[in-house]
Amino acid sequence: AQSVTQPDIHITVSEGASLELRCNYSYGATPYLFWYVQSPGQGLQLLLKYFSGDTLVQGIKGFEAEFKRSQSSFNLRKPSVHWSDAAEYFCAVSPLGGATNKLIFGTGTLLAVQP
Amino acid sequence: DSGVTQTPKHLITATGQRVTLRCSPRSGDLSVYWYQQSLDQGLQFLIQYYNGEERAKGNILERFSAQQFPDLHSELNLSSLELGDSALYFCASSVEAGGNTDTQYFGPGTRLTVL
Numbered sequence: 244a245q246s247v248t249q250p251d252i253h254i255t256v257s258e259g260a261s262l263e264l265r266c267n268y269s270y271g272a273t274p275y276l277f278w279y280v281q282s283p284g285q286g287l288q289l290l291l292k293y294f295s296g297d298t299l300v301q302g303i304k305g306f307e308a309e310f311k312r313s314q315s316s317f318n319l320r321k322p323s324v325h326w327s328d329a330a331e332y333f334c335a336v337s338p339l340g341g342a343t344n345k346l347i348f349g350t351g352t353l354l355a356v357q358p
Numbered sequence: 359d360s361g362v363t364q365t366p367k368h369l370i371t372a373t374g375q376r377v378t379l380r381c382s383p384r385s386g387d388l389s390v391y392w393y394q395q396s397l398d399q400g401l402q403f404l405i406q407y408y409n410g411e412e413r414a415k416g417n418i419l420e421r422f423s424a425q426q427f428p429d430l431h432s433e434l435n436l437s438s439l440e441l442g443d444s445a446l447y448f449c450a451s452s453v454e455a456g457g458n459t460d461t462q463y464f465g466p467g468t469r470l471t472v473l
Contacts, residue, residue, distance in 0.1 A: 342456045344391075349400075
C-alpha cells in the first residue's frame, strides 16, 4: 500500500539556522511528490512539487526539496529559517498516471522556531 | 487566498445529528476533493468528484456522503454524528481528475465539533 513517513513529529530550530524535514514514501513507482504547509488555523498551502526532471525542486518562501529515488525520499530544506516559518509541514504523494490525483499525506512535522 | 471557499467555518452540533459542509472550487476547476484532518487519523482523503461524477473513494464512512452539483460546488453530508467525527474537513480543487501534473488548492476548512 502507498504510504508516506515523516519520522520527525516535532522539530525546534533557532531562527537563522538551517532546516531539513524528512519524508520517505513507499510506492510501486515514483509518484508525484508534494510538500504542503499549514499555519495555525489555516488551510494547506503548496510549497513545492516534483513530477519529473531535475531532482532538486525550488518552491515558495525559500524552500527547496531533493528527490532521491534510491532512498525513496523527498526531504524539504531551507538554508535559513525565519520565525514566520513556524507551522506544520506535510509531505504528500499522488499516484503517477492514475485515474485520480488524490493525495496521501504523511503525519506531519510541527516546526517551532526559537528566537 | 487559494480561491477555494468553504462554509461554514465552524460548526458545533450534537451526537446523532446531521450536517452539511459546502465547498466552492476555484474558477475553472472541475475536480473537488474532500479530506478529513483529525488528531488520531491525521489527514485522510475521503472522496473525489470530477465534473459531477464520483471519481475516487477513500476512507469515507457509510454515514458520510457527498455530491457535486452542475455549478461544480460540492457538499459533504455527515449523518448520525459521533464524537469521533469531530475534525477539520478540507475541500480542495484542481482542474483535472488525475494522470497529470495537476495541483490541488485547499480551502480554509470547516471545523466540526460534535458534543
